[in-house]
Amino acid sequence: MLQHAGFRLVDATDDETPGMRVSKIPSGVLVRWTALGGASEICGSPSPGRSTGSIVRTAVTAVLAGHGLSVMSTDAAGDLIVLPSDHIHFHTP
Numbered sequence: 001m002l003q004h005a006g007f008r009l010v011d012a013t014d015d016e017t018p019g020m021r022v023s024k025i026p027s028g029v030l031v032r033w034t035a036l037g038g039a040s041e042i043c044g045s046p047s048p049g050r051s052t053g054s055i056v057r058t059a060v061t062a063v064l065a066g067h068g069l070s071v072m073s074t075d076a077a078g079d080l081i082v083l084p085s086d087h088i089h090f091h092t093p
Contacts, residue, residue, distance in 0.1 A: 029082040
């Protein structure tokens with residue numbers, strides 16, 4: 001569904017190629033993103049008060065939540081965890 005929404009999925013083990021990484025973890029599915037400009041682009045602010053990473057997290061969360069999935073943010077790095085459907089719904093943009 002992320003590809004259908006326009007996100008580029010790349011190999012989960014490749015941390016340098018720009019795009020979205022999806023990998024299975026014990027608690028569900030981990031979604032990570034690398035910007036075209038790498039970490040420096042993630043930290044840049046395309047609009048006042050919002051980083052590129054924040055905008056991508058919000059968009060990905062909206063796509064996943066819009067499909068009825070439960071999504072939570074892991075930490076300041078902005079990784080997202082998609083929980084199995086039997087978990088309590090906890091949405092964090």
